[in-house]
Amino acid sequence: MTDAPARVTAVDGASSRFAAVLSRPARQADVPPGIDPDELRLAMLEDTYEVVAGLELVTSALVLDPPDQPDAEAVTWPGTPIVREATLAGAFAALHALGADAAALVAPDAPDLPPLLIGKLFRAVGSAPAAACQADGATEPDGLVALAARLPLPEWLAGALQDVDLDTPDALARLRAAAPRPGLVPQGPAWHRLRTAGDLRLLDPGLEGWENTRALLEGHPLSS
Structure with missing residues (x-):
């Protein structure tokens, strides 16, 4: 195996x-x-990647933290850009270096995420610097499923994203607090993430997609 580049692997066109x-x-x-657990993590990652890879007029990519994850890289299509960054700000900057003028970063545990929700985020950043899809929590904010932004990031957003990631419970509130005025981080429809065994009950067997996760869980009840 050849040595991986320090930050990104580019893609033509x-x-x-x-x-x-x-x-x-x-x-x-x-x-x-x-x-x-590792098989489930990779199955959900692959299904989530297939969601973004199926978007029209959008280049799919993979962000690795830590940078050496050959099992994760193996789920991607040939030519997929690989970004090796530990922060959301760094990932956005690396994608901008690849030519992106807008990007969405997506959590790896949303295998049944409707592509339409990512599309709504891209539409929102046509008029705002960033837009978020919040994770459905039972009674309180539970991080983000996805965050989209126009690139390059404004200074206030790049600074906030040094200490905020998709797992930060109050991520949306913290990004809005960092914004110089209200309305700069609109919220799209929320969706769920699968971070515990109990979350698997949120999967709808009648919903198309999430084939790898579905195959792995075959024979296991989705409700507790």
């Missing part, structure tokens, strides 16, 4: 809009009995 899935090790091993 890239669209000016990028949608990148973030790949990070699972923070917990709360999975149904008999399911390997």
